[in-house]
Amino acid sequence: MGARLELDRLSYRYPGADDCAVADLSLAVEPGEIIALLGPSGCGKTTTLKLIAGLLESEGDVRLDGRSLRSVPPERRHIAMVFQKGLLFEHMDVEANVGFGLRMRRTLKSQIAPRVHRALDQVQMSDFARRRPLELSGGEQQRVALARALVTEPRVLLLDEPLSALDASLRDDMRELLLHLQRDGGHTTVFVTHDQQEAVRLGDRIGLMFAGRLSMYDEPEAFFERPPTRKIAEFFGATNFLEGEYADGVLRTAIGELKLAARVTPGRRTVVIRPESIRLGNGDNAFSARVLECRYLGTGMQYRFAIGSQTVVARLPADVTLTAGETVALQLPPAALWPID
Amino acid sequence: MLAPALVVIGGLFGGGLADALAQSFGWFPALGMHDLELDAWRAVLRDPAILHSLLLTLYVAATTTAISTILAVALALALRGSSARLPMAILHLPITIPYLLAAVGITLLVSQSGLLARVIANLGFIDEPRDFPPLVYDPYAIGIILTYVWKETPFITLITLALLRGAPEELEQVARTLGATRRQCLRHVILPRIMSGLLAAAFVAFAFTFGAFEVPLLLGETSPPTLPVLAWYEYQSLDLADRPTAMAVALIIAIVTGVLAVVLLRLSRRFFNV
Numbered sequence: 001m002g003a004r005l006e007l008d009r010l011s012y013r014y015p016g017a018d019d020c021a022v023a024d025l026s027l028a029v030e031p032g033e034i035i036a037l038l039g040p041s042g043c044g045k046t047t048t049l050k051l052i053a054g055l056l057e058s059e060g061d062v063r064l065d066g067r068s069l070r071s072v073p074p075e076r077r078h079i080a081m082v083f084q085k086g087l088l089f090e091h092m093d094v095e096a097n098v099g100f101g102l103r104m105r106r107t108l109k110s111q112i113a114p115r116v117h118r119a120l121d122q123v124q125m126s127d128f129a130r131r132r133p134l135e136l137s138g139g140e141q142q143r144v145a146l147a148r149a150l151v152t153e154p155r156v157l158l159l160d161e162p163l164s165a166l167d168a169s170l171r172d173d174m175r176e177l178l179l180h181l182q183r184d185g186g187h188t189t190v191f192v193t194h195d196q197q198e199a200v201r202l203g204d205r206i207g208l209m210f211a212g213r214l215s216m217y218d219e220p221e222a223f224f225e226r227p228p229t230r231k232i233a234e235f236f237g238a239t240n241f242l243e244g245e246y247a248d249g250v251l252r253t254a255i256g257e258l259k260l261a262a263r264v265t266p267g268r269r270t271v272v273i274r275p276e277s278i279r280l281g282n283g284d285n286a287f288s289a290r291v292l293e294c295r296y297l298g299t300g301m302q303y304r305f306a307i308g309s310q311t312v313v314a315r316l317p318a319d320v321t322l323t324a325g326e327t328v329a330l331q332l333p334p335a336a337l338w339p340i341d
Numbered sequence: 342m343l344a345p346a347l348v349v350i351g352g353l354f355g356g357g358l359a360d361a362l363a364q365s366f367g368w369f370p371a372l373g374m375h376d377l378e379l380d381a382w383r384a385v386l387r388d389p390a391i392l393h394s395l396l397l398t399l400y401v402a403a404t405t406t407a408i409s410t411i412l413a414v415a416l417a418l419a420l421r422g423s424s425a426r427l428p429m430a431i432l433h434l435p436i437t438i439p440y441l442l443a444a445v446g447i448t449l450l451v452s453q454s455g456l457l458a459r460v461i462a463n464l465g466f467i468d469e470p471r472d473f474p475p476l477v478y479d480p481y482a483i484g485i486i487l488t489y490v491w492k493e494t495p496f497i498t499l500i501t502l503a504l505l506r507g508a509p510e511e512l513e514q515v516a517r518t519l520g521a522t523r524r525q526c527l528r529h530v531i532l533p534r535i536m537s538g539l540l541a542a543a544f545v546a547f548a549f550t551f552g553a554f555e556v557p558l559l560l561g562e563t564s565p566p567t568l569p570v571l572a573w574y575e576y577q578s579l580d581l582a583d584r585p586t587a588m589a590v591a592l593i594i595a596i597v598t599g600v601l602a603v604v605l606l607r608l609s610r611r612f613f614n615v
């Protein structure tokens with residue numbers, strides 16, 4: 001069973017660097033939970049995992065079930081990390097790779113083989129036991145790397161972009177496999193991704209990082225429905241921001257008065273609305289809008305509209321066919337307008 | 342594209358070898374010797390002195406290579422993480438110094454009239470410099486081995502460093518999170534990874550030590566001489582009848598080195614999958 005993992009004000013600066021790669025990062029992962037560390041390239045995700053694993057000497061503390069790991073070297077933490085690249089040991093075959101951790105920890109020989117085979121079975125690589133890493137595809141290598149970590153029965157599993165090297169269909173398969181293994185084994189898991197979709201699909205919670213700092217740590221819905229800042233809203237694909245003066249339950253903006261469902265303190269305020277929340281038709285907050293541009297998305301249509309001087313982007317079902325220049329009634333439902341800082 | 346290169350290499354290498362082979366069988370048209378005969382080979386293979394020379398040469402080359410390789414791996418591991426310039430400069434220095442100078446330097450340092458002997462005598466550890474153990478012209482060829490170790494350790498170190506830097510640091514980090522200690526990383530991850538390259542570098546050092554004559558000529562006992570020195574003596578001899586013997590000895594050197602190369606290649610393939 002996985003352990004409760006706590007990061008307490010972790011900071012790290014690479015030797016010679018000006019800025020901290022990770023700064024003052026605190027979060028907790030419950031036993032058996034899987035969380036996603038999400039953020040743009042270079043924001044410190046990999047570094048954070050290495051700090052958890054004890055591979056870099058950090059400030060702050062990492063605790064497992066309440067016990068500090070400050071003076072525990074990586075090999076005694078029982079925290080296994082799967083790196084961005086598979087990093088298999090090329091001089092060993094697949095079976096020897098998977099058995100590596102057990103051999104290093106001097107597990108009884110008679111136990112190693114069955115455990116290795118079970119792990120290979122779990123990632124559906126049993127037929128490849130005798131192959132060398134160089135004879136495997138990228139996806140196969142990653143599955144072996146995963147088995148090599150799982151077989152050690154880690155208290156925490158760290159995954160650094162485990163799906164990034166895979167094509168779309170393999171990615172779906174691997175994602176299912178990962179979730180399945182994670183639920184089955186009850187591993188406390190931290191996985192890293194820069195793909196917002198992936199974070200949402202896999203993570204019980206998401207930690208969003210910018211420039212070494214944790215900006216928000218919450219359930220996936222919160223990032224869509226209740227983003228606290230413009231930057232976070234934008235990272236999750238919200239593109240429409242409307243600014244105005246709030247008083248008496250309405251926000252007075254350049255395009256007119258907007259009713260809000262959320263409670264807001266009076267003053268200068270910005271609200272955000274996601275493209276998929278905008279609807280055609282009349283009702284509260286309906287405006288006359290001119291179609292500027294349309295684009296086919298496969299799963300629907302994306303339109304750009306002008307409401308007065310304001311441009312908004314809306315995602316509508318594929319059966320809605322509008323042409324550029326046309327004028328329609330567009331509704332911004334009050335419940336979908338979320339105030340941000 | 343490859344053809345001209347092959348002609349040059351084949352001509353120099355194969356031609357030289359063929360010529361040496363012909364001469365070792367007494368075929369030397371320039372001197373009017375046209376009969377193929379086995380005299381030189383028979384004499385060489387029966388002569389116990391040659392066996393002594395062969396053993397001495399093997400001993401010098403093997404000891405040198407073993408010591409240099411161990412030192413080099415230790416040095417490379419120590420220098421791996423650093424970007425300091427000074428150690429690298431010091432490392433390059435011996436490589437640029439000719440063997441002849443190195444031999445002279447070692448003599449000045451460790452002979453019985455050398456610097457070390459005098460310092461130790463002055464410090465009172467021995468009564469006079471002459472009591473210092475003979476390290477040059479000695480039966481254990483210590484002077485020769487010291488010279489070669491001094492020259493070859495940096496060479497193998499630089500190659501090992503390049504090999505180490507070719508292995509991603511994260512490979513070791515992965516091993517650590519799987520439960521390997523630092524020492525286990527070295528033993529099970531790093532060394533196997535660099536082993537085939539390291540063996541190749543060690544082989545180059547061995548082959549050179551096994552076939553070169555100037556250092557043992559300067560610092561070795563005259564009897565028995567190493568094989569290359571012996572070949573050199575015979576080659577230098579005014580009596581041209583010694584020429585086939587010189588060539589036979591030179592060919593023995595080539596054969597031993599060649600056999601070793603094949604064995605190493607096989608070993609590398611078998612164990613390190615390259």
Ligand SMILES: Nc1ncnc2c1ncn2[C@@H]1O[C@H](COP(=O)(O)OP(=O)(O)OP(=O)(O)O)[C@@H](O)[C@H]1O
Nearest residue numbers: 014015017021040041042043044045046047048194
């Ligand atoms: N070994 C290193 N030495 C110095 N700086 C480094 C080193 N590794 C990473 N950095 C820097 O630290 C910052 C964080 O790097 P990190 O690898 O953690 O990013 P990341 O979020 O994993 O990015 P990506 O999504 O591209 O993998 C970056 O600015 C990077 O340039």
Ligand SMILES: [Mg+2]
Nearest residue numbers: 045046047084
């Ligand atoms: Mg990364």
